[in-house]
Amino acid sequence: MITPPTPASSASAPLKLGQQFVRRLAATMTSKPGVVFVLGAPGSGKGTQCEKIVDKFGFVHLSAGDLLREERNTPGSQYGALIEGHITAGTIVPVEITCSLLEKAMLKSGADKFLIDGFPRNQNNLDGWNSAMGDKVKLLFVLFFECPQEVCTSRCLQRGAAGSGRSDDNPESLAKRFVTYINATMPIVEHYRALDLVRTVTADRPPDEVFVDVCKAFSE
Numbered sequence: 001m002i003t004p005p006t007p008a009s010s011a012s013a014p015l016k017l018g019q020q021f022v023r024r025l026a027a028t029m030t031s032k033p034g035v036v037f038v039l040g041a042p043g044s045g046k047g048t049q050c051e052k053i054v055d056k057f058g059f060v061h062l063s064a065g066d067l068l069r070e071e072r073n074t075p076g077s078q079y080g081a082l083i084e085g086h087i088t089a090g091t092i093v094p095v096e097i098t099c100s101l102l103e104k105a106m107l108k109s110g111a112d113k114f115l116i117d118g119f120p121r122n123q124n125n126l127d128g129w130n131s132a133m134g135d136k137v138k139l140l141f142v143l144f145f146e147c148p149q150e151v152c153t154s155r156c157l158q159r160g161a162a163g164s165g166r167s168d169d170n171p172e173s174l175a176k177r178f179v180t181y182i183n184a185t186m187p188i189v190e191h192y193r194a195l196d197l198v199r200t201v202t203a204d205r206p207p208d209e210v211f212v213d214v215c216k217a218f219s220e
């Protein structure tokens with residue numbers, strides 16, 4: 001939204017005001033959507049916290065996993081079988097598919113700030129995103145949920161037992177998802193840490209306590 005400048009008070013104000021307005025207008029017209037990547041182990045609470053962030057900070061939440069599951073369930077999708085194969089094997093779908101789903105969802109929402117949950121998950125995700133989207137958005141920071149594997153596994157198994165319907169909430173898929181997380185996703189977190197873009201939140205606590213620190217991360 002374009003915000004008009006506040007009224008001027010000095011004698012030379014008309015010119016300054018005009019310049020100020022043009023600059024602000026130009027900035028608004030050229031400003032890029034802001035993106036926060038949300039990373040953490042399976043079951044660390046990314047989706048749970050994203051819902052709270054949406055309510056409090058007005059971001060649009062896009063979960064890469066949810067978008068892939070939706071695409072898999074779309075009748076006639078040419079990628080359905082491929083996506084399901086990766087989901088049950090705990091491996092990562094090629095970035096062209098995921099990035100295109102994310103970009104479509106971003107455009108459809110018309111919003112200007114996004115939580116991108118569960119992405120980028122490996123080097124292929126990172127490279128593909130940077131080349132397709134790097135110039136179109138501004139990465140604000142990476143929100144990283146730290147949580148022990150046993151806690152995460154138990155949460156996902158409970159989620160499965162409670163009827164999540166997710167084909168990967170079972171011990172075999174979870175073990176594979178963790179291998180991928182440690183070998184492929186953690187290097188991406190480290191990449192962003194080296195750029196000083198990571199804000200880490202301890203997630204092995206009740207959701208509302210986690211959210212207190214999430215709020216701090218958003219006000220840094």
Ligand SMILES: Nc1ncnc2c1ncn2[C@@H]1O[C@H](COP(=O)(O)OP(=O)(O)OP(=O)(O)O)[C@@H](O)[C@H]1O
Nearest residue numbers: 041042043044045046047048155156159205206207
């Ligand atoms: N802080 C918490 N304490 C206890 N249970 C939690 C907490 N946060 C989330 N949960 C529960 O753990 C399960 C996994 O949470 P959630 O779906 O938010 O994690 P996720 O990181 O998005 O997982 P995934 O990567 O598998 O999508 C859910 O059943 C959720 O209700």
Ligand SMILES: Nc1ccn([C@H]2C[C@H](O)[C@@H](COP(=O)(O)O)O2)c(=O)n1
Nearest residue numbers: 064065087090091092093118119121
């Ligand atoms: N960037 C991504 C995100 C997700 N997937 C696939 C593989 C994951 O195990 C699965 C579930 O994701 P989650 O809902 O746990 O975030 O979806 C992927 O291939 N690439």
Ligand SMILES: [Mg+2]
Nearest residue numbers: 046047063065
């Ligand atoms: Mg999730």
